[in-house]
Amino acid sequence: MALSVALNTARSSLQATQSQISVVARNTAGASDPTYSRKIASLVAQGGAARVTVARASDIALYTKMLSSTSDAATQKALLLGLEKLNATVGDTDLGESPAARIGALMTSLEHYAKSPDSDVMAKAFLSSASNLVTTLNQATSQVQAIRQAADVSISNSVSRINDLLTKFDSVNREVMRGHAIGADVTDSLDNRDGLIAQLSEEIGVTVVHREGGDIALYTDSGVPLFERTARPVTFDPTTVYGPNTTGNAVFIDGIQVTGAGAPMPLNSGNLVGQTTLRDDVTVDYQSQLDDLARGLIEAFAESDQSASGLPDAPGVFTYAGATGVPTLPATVGLAALLKINSVVDPAQGGSYDVIRDGGINGGAYRYNPAASGDTAFSDRLYGLKDAMETDRPFNAAFGFGATSTLGGFSTASASWLQGVRQKATSDVSYQNTLLAQASEALSNATDVNMDQETAHMLQLEQSYAASAKLISVIDQMMKTLLNMVG
Template identity: 35%
Template sequence: MSLTSALNTAQSIFNNTGTQSSVVSNNISNSSNSDYVRRQAMITTSLNGAQVVKISRAQEDALMRQWLKASAQDSGQQTLLSGLTDLKSIMGGNDYETSPATYLKTFQEKLQAFRTSPSSTIAAQSAITAAQDVANSLNNASTSVQAVRQGADKEIGTQVSTLNTLLAQFKTANDAVKSATSTGGDANDALDERDKILKQISSIVGVNAVDRSNGDMALYTTDGTVVFDTIPRTVTFVAQDTYTAQTKGNGVYIDGVLLASGTGSTTSSQGSLQSLLQVRDDIAPKFQSQLDEIAKSLVSMFSESDGGTPATTAPGLFVWKTSAGADGDVPTTPDVIAGISATISVNTAVITNQGGDPMKLRDGSISGLTNLNTTNSSGFSDNLDALFTKMNTAQTFSSDAGLSSNVNILSYAQNSLGWLEQYRSDATTASENTSAALSRSTEAYSNETGVNLDEELTLLLDIEQSYKAATKILNAVDEMLKSLLDIAS
C-alpha cells in the first residue's frame, strides 16, 4: 500500500465514522420519541474504498399498516366504552340508585302500603312522593341522555376540525417527501413527520395508506372513500346547538360521502368519529326510547275513564306535555313517543303543597271524569288494588326500543338497565382485546423501527474503534513521511 492510498483510506474512515457518529447520536437523542424511526448509515466497499452511500430508515410498511388498523379499532372501541360509561353514570352508582327502575320499585312498595291502609293520609302522601320521584328520575335521565348526545355532537365537531387540520399538515409533509425523493435529498425527517400525522389521523378515522411513485402516498377510508389524494379532501359537519329526543344529528361527510356510524358492542368503528356517531345516533336514542316507553306506560296505566260508551279517558296520576308544549292525552299509539319521559310529571291534583288531595289516587278522581269511591268510604281500596295489579301485568312496549314487550313495567325498567349493562360489559371486554392488540402491534413495530440504546451504544463503540484505527494509520503514515524527509535531508 502506498502512502497516498493509506492517507485516502484514513480519510475515508474519518468521513465514514463522522457520518456514522452523527446518525447514531441522532438515534440516541430520539430514543424516547415514538414517532422517530431508527436510521442507519449504509456503507459499501469499492475500488475507491469504503464509503457511506445513504442513510437508511428502518421502516416496516407491513407492521405500520397493522399498527394503523389496531390503532383505529382501539380508538373506536375506547370511545364507544366511554360513551356507555357516561350513560351508566346517569343511573347512579353500581346499584343504579337514581334509575327509574329503583324508584319504580319504591313506588310499587308505597302503593302496596297505601292499598293496605287506604284511610292513611301518610300512606297516601308517601305514594304520591314516590310517584314524584319516579317522574323526576325519568326527567333527569332523559335530560342526561340528551346531554350525552350533545357532548358527542360537540366532540364530533372538534374532531372534524382536527382532522381537516391534520390532512392539511399531511399534504405539507407528503410534498416534502416527494420533493426530497425526486431530488435525491434526505427524506427521512419528512417521512417521520408524515407517519406521525398519519397515526393521528387513523385514531380519528381509519385509513388505508397506499404508496405511490416518487414517495407519494394516498389515503382512503376502509370503505374506499378518498381522504387524501394529492390534496386533502374536505371533511364537513354541522353541529347542533341543543339536543332533545326529537333532534336528529347531522352526518359527517368526507369528500361528500356520508361516514357510517359504528355498530355493535364490539364496534365496527374504525376510529373515534364512527363511535361518536354510534353513541349519538344509535345507543343513546335507543336508551331514550326505553325511558319514553316507561313514561308512556305509566301515563296509560294510571289514566282514568268515565266508563261511558264510548269511554272518555284522561291522564290520571301521571301527566305529560307534547313536543308543542300542550297537555298530552292518554297515549294510544303503539310507537315510541319521543321525549315523553322528559315531560312526565305527577298531576297537581294530588300534590298537597299545590292545593291537591292525595286521596284522589285512592278514589280514582284525579282527572275529574269520575269518582270510583261513590260512598266516600275511608276503607275503599278497589282502585288501588286495580292499579297495583296493572303494575304487575305484562304490557305491550314498542319493539323500536329494542327490548322484550311482554313484561310488566318494573321488569321492563330493569331490563333496560340490563340492556345497557350488557352492552357496556361486552364493550369493556372488546376494549381490553383491542387495547392488547394495539399494545402488541406497538411492540412489534417498535422492535423493528425503534431505537435500542444498548445496540446504539455498542455501535458507537465500534465506530470509536474504527476511528482509532484510522488515527493509527495516520500516525504510521506520519512516521514514514518523517523518515523519508530525514533520508532526503
C-alpha cells in the same frame, strides 16, 4: 501515486466512519422518543470512494397493524366513556334513583296506601314516590341529551383535529418528496410523517398507500380519499342544542357522507365512529326505552269510563304536557321528558288525594268509588292500580325485551341492557388495548433503538476511525520521508 491513492482511501474511510458515528449519535439521542425509528448507515462504493447512505428501520405490516389497532381501540374507548356517564346517572339500580328502583318504590308505597286508603300520610307518600319517578325520567332524558350534546362537541373537535393533522401531513409529505428527489436524508421526515398518520388513526380509520417518489395517499378504512396529492376537507356542522327529537348532523369528507344513516361509505373505526355511535345509536335507543316506560306508566294509571258512556281512557295520576289521551305504541319521542304528575291529584297544585283513591281525575264519569262521598275505606281502585303495575302490557318488541312485560320487568330489562352494553364496551376496550399493546411492542422491537447494539456499534466505529486515522498518520510520515529523500 500509490501513497496518494492510499491517502484518499483512508480519508474517505475516515469521513464515512464519521458519518456512521453521527448516525449512531442520532439513534442514541432519539432512543427515548417513541416516534423515532432506528437509523441505519450503509456504505456505498462511489467512484473508488465510500459514501454513506442513511435508511431507517421499518416494518410496513406491523405499522399497518398498529394503525388499525389504534383506531379500533379509540372507537371502543370513546363509546365506553359515554356509557360510563350514562350508567353513573341513570343506570345503577342499587342507588335507588334509577327508573327500575323508582318503579319498585312506587309499588311499595301503593301497597301501603291500598292498605290504609283513608290515610293522607300514605297518600302523600305515594304521591312523593310518583313524583320521584317522574323526576327520574325527566332527568334521565336531560342526561341522555347532555351526553349526546357532549358527543357532538367531541365529533366537532375530532373533525378539527383531523383537518389540522392533514395540513401538517401535507407539509411533511412534500418535504419527503423533495428530499427523495435529490437523494437527501429524509428519515426524520419519514418519522414525522408516520407519527402524524398514527395520530390521525386515533380519530379515524386510515389506509396508507405508498406511491412513487416517496409520496403517500391516505384513505379512510371505508375507502374515501383523505389525502391524494392534497388534503381533502373534512366537514361537520355542530348542533348546539339537543332534545329527544334532535338528529345530529353527519360528517363529510370532500362532500362524501361518511357517518350517519344514508352514508354510502361509512367509517368503521376511530374516535369519530365511537362518538357518532354514542350520539346516534346507544343514547337514542336508551331514550326510546325511557319514553316507552313513560308511556306504559301513563297507560297503567289511566282512568277508564265507569258510566258506560263509551268515553275513551284518559291519563290519571301520570300525564304529560299537552296530553290528548293515553299514548299508544310506539311511544312519542321525548315522552319521558314531558311526563308529569296530574295537578288534579296534588294538593300543592290545588288538587286532592281523594281522586287517587276514588277516581274521577277526569270527571264524574271516571269515578270508581260508588259512594257519592265519605267512603274513605274504598280501596278497590288502589288495588286495581297495583294489579295494573303487575300486569304484562305491550312494549316495543324492537328493544329485545319481549313484546309484553310489567312496568317493573321492563325497567329492569332496560337497566340490564344498559349494563350489558357497558360491560361489552369495557371488554372490547380491554381486548383492543391488548391488541394495540402487542402491535406497538412488535413494531417497537422491529424499529426502535437498542442501546446495547448502538453502544457496541459505536465501539466498532471508534476502532475503525482510529485505524483510519493511524493509516493517514503513517502515510503522512512516509510522504515526508520520501520528500526528504528527494530534496
